[in-house]
Amino acid sequence: MSERKRVPIPIRVEPGADLPAAERTAVLEAVNRHRALEGALLPILHAIQDRLGWIPPRALPLIAYELNLSRAEVHGVVTFYHYFRQHKPGEHVIFLCRAEACQAVGAVSLAAHAKRALGTDFHGTSGDGRYTLEPVYCLGNCASGPSLMIDRELHGRVTPERFDQLIGAGAAGAGAA
Numbered sequence: 009m010s011e012r013k014r015v016p017i018p019i020r021v022e023p024g025a026d027l028p029a030a031e032r033t034a035v036l037e038a039v040n041r042h043r044a045l046e047g048a049l050l051p052i053l054h055a056i057q058d059r060l061g062w063i064p065p066r067a068l069p070l071i072a073y074e075l076n077l078s079r080a081e082v083h084g085v086v087t088f089y090h091y092f093r094q095h096k097p098g099e100h101v102i103f104l105c106r107a108e109a110c111q112a113v114g115a116v117s118l119a120a121h122a123k124r125a126l127g128t129d130f131h132g133t134s135g136d137g138r139y140t141l142e143p144v145y146c147l148g149n150c151a152s153g154p155s156l157m158i159d160r161e162l163h164g165r166v167t168p169e170r171f172d173q174l175i176g177a178g179a180a181g182a183g184a185a
């Protein structure tokens with residue numbers, strides 16, 4: 009008598025089951041708060057990033073499932089807008105203005121200094137995980153450039169020396185050259 013071949017039963021993995029509990033809660037709260045809105049995806053993504061500081065890639069299947077969208081649709085929106093961060097940021101995020109008025113008063117050399125001091129390019133994080141450096145295009149502080157914002161605190165007329173003071177000179181320990 010021939011043995012019948014066993015066919016494995018596919019195990020259905022619940023979307024978002026592999027997300028850490030705190031992230032899963034943050035995602036579901038954002039979804040539940042905004043799902044009734046027309047075009048709910050963007051406000052949901054903003055709410056998640058405000059809460060977590062980034063959009064964990066493992067959250068995308070859960071968002072897609074909850075909104076009845078395809079994963080590709082959610083992924084397409086997250087990757088289209090550079091504002092949405094797909095990597096966990098450092099403890100603090102520095103938004104350095106790269107718009108024209110700031111560029112005219114030293115933002116270019118400030119950006120070069122910031123990259124050297126932190127040992128990272130834009131969108132990267134210092135080696136000690138303390139600072140993520142992000143470009144931003146106008147912080148509404150054009151008359152007092154160069155401007156930057158650390159987390160939610162705005163600073164104007166920032167020189168390289170002032171930058172070092174703000175981050176605590178050498179504290180980033182990221183291999184300044």
Ligand code: FES
Binds near residue numbers: 106
């Ligand atoms: S151009 Fe930098 S704050 Fe407006």
